[in-house]
Amino acid sequence: MTFLKAEQPQLFKDHAYKEIKKGIIQHKVEPGSMLNERSLSEILGISRTPLKLALQQLEVEGWIQSVPRKGIFVKTINRQDVDDVFQLRKANEVLVIELLIPLLDNETIEKIEKVDKQLSDIKKEPLKFVYHDSSFHLFLAELSQNLRLYQLIQNLTDHFNWYGFAALKAGISLDEVYYEHKLIIEGLKARNIHQTTNAVLNHIDNTYSTILESLKE
Amino acid sequence: MTFLKAEQPQLFKDHAYKEIKKGIIQHKVEPGSMLNERSLSEILGISRTPLKLALQQLEVEGWIQSVPRKGIFVKTINRQDVDDVFQLRKANEVLVIELLIPLLDNETIEKIEKVDKQLSDIKKEPLKFVYHDSSFHLFLAELSQNLRLYQLIQNLTDHFNWYGFAALKAGISLDEVYYEHKLIIEGLKARNIHQTTNAVLNHIDNTYSTILESLKE
DNA sequence: TTATGGTATGTGGTATACCAGATACCAATT
DNA sequence: AATTGGTATCTGGTATACCACATACCATAA
Incomplete structure (x- = not known):
């Protein structure tokens, strides 16, 4: 039955990743500004766990920087x-x-x-x-x-x-x-x-x- | 008081990342083999949440591949x-x-x-x-x-x-x-x-x- | 007025309980 | 014996409660 295209379920972390990245690229969040995990999770309608995974990827890829117990900051452009x-x-x-x-x-x-x-x-x-x-x-x-x-x-x-x-x-x-x-x-x-x-x-x-x-x- | 060297706390996710990556590079886990989140968290003595962040980074960097609800697999070498x-x-x-x-x-x-x-x-x-x-x-x-x-x-x-x-x-x-x-x-x-x-x-x-x-x- | 320090609040970090999809196994049916 | 289908179990995904650290604020004391 493989002809029934197996559309994979969109994981929350992937959705969050795309949305946040889009927001950064389009300057809907200013470079240098802080991202709050709780606010973001509310806006995206997901919990902090999959959100954290999205943020982890964004950090590895160079979009944001996480400072433990201080905040998550959109990288500045220099x-x-x-x-x-x-x-x-x-x-x-x-x-x-x-x-x-x-x-x-x-x-x-x-x-x-x-x-x-x-x-x-x-x-x-x-x-x-x-x-x-x-x-x-x-x-x-x-x-x-x-x-x-x-x-x-x-x-x-x-x-x-x-x-x-x-x-x-x-x-x-x-x-x-x-x-x-x-x-x-x-x-x-x-x-x-x-x-x-x-x-x-x-x-x-x-x-x-x-x-x-x-x-x- | 900044002369007191401010050693930053090693985050669990960073520790897990380094340990798992070392294990993969040194072939302590075979290419293609499955990693179990619960087992890993026990071995490393941490919970699944920071472990997941480490795994997320390892996946972005090309060491492992996560298949939702099936398992996490060390990449094969070809x-x-x-x-x-x-x-x-x-x-x-x-x-x-x-x-x-x-x-x-x-x-x-x-x-x-x-x-x-x-x-x-x-x-x-x-x-x-x-x-x-x-x-x-x-x-x-x-x-x-x-x-x-x-x-x-x-x-x-x-x-x-x-x-x-x-x-x-x-x-x-x-x-x-x-x-x-x-x-x-x-x-x-x-x-x-x-x-x-x-x-x-x-x-x-x-x-x-x-x-x-x-x-x- | 100024310096101090305690407290309230906000942050990400961590642990854990629960969920749903995937799978393997086994019994019932043919 | 082969097939079916239900169930038990294993997986990662998700939500949430709680923790420790950082910070801002304000009352207090010099």
Whole structure:
């Protein structure tokens, strides 16, 4: 009877994890602000036990910091952290390309173009757009066939989105981003690691610059 | 009164995390075997609540997999995982070198040599040796001034130690490893990124080969 | 007025009781 | 003998009560 799709039950801890993380990325809670376990459990309608598991994961992944018997604090955003994530992202997105290109076939490239096309269709909505920009990068990471690398890229792009959320809400140069994606796809089509890597690095550099500008304010 | 060193209380979850992780790396629990929360809490002398937090962290970091209402299982070791970690380690240890070299001064290089010297003094004991091999890599990562990168390298070297534990217990070509470290240090002294990077990649390649051989058995 | 210290309150940490899903076993039925 | 289905038991998931530490506040005393 396995054809009856076995939808797994959403665990409370997973639900809490997603909700809190979303709230942080979208700056619904300020960086540096305190999270109260009892309040959060009430808001989410769950007890403290599964909530604690969600918070544990968020801490391991670098979103919050727990200070025993004092409180749980959303990490602050500073130049050092942005730079750290930036460096990691560059190195590991380059790795994605290096792993991906030898695996490429025409069918895969078509899929990549399709994903990017969906992106362009909604570029009028900055908030949705950013998720699809990340989706593009995540899709490439997924195709690299390295699960750990995928999870790492996920975490890094999520942090980039957090750092640059102000710029994204204000509206960003979406056409440029779309053009940069096109350059990446061209590199992939040519199966040229050097060309593609340059396109990716340039794309990340530009996102980084945008973030730094929005942080100055 | 801050001169009275404020030793922070070891939280139960941290203690449990370290103990369980050590047990996994040293193959005191077999890959694939099941961990029982109630048994573990008895063995560690703590309740299930802090234990769950430790398990949550171990799962996020890739050591175990929790299947709701079925059990918690130590991850199995397979070629794909080893390769994934191998690829990530290469890319990110190269990043360490790229970040580190512009930061080097003579004092720092002396420290690095000192750490490596301590390593050579105990090369007769394989089990201790491996921790100091990792310490060497971790020390370089720490000097790169990127906290996230440091934590990533920590996780990756720990997994390498887990994968290759059989080979390490059997006794490994310690002289070779020591020689390879010397090459890395020479590269650092020359402030030569290309030279150092090659030495690091060669070192990781050799460790990888050793792991693969021990996995065949 | 200022310093002190006790107390009330708020925090996360911990232990535990209970719940529901998953599983294994065994008896009843065919 | 093979199949069914119910039950006992094992699992992690959840809720909750209580604890110890940290802190803010306020009364008290110098």
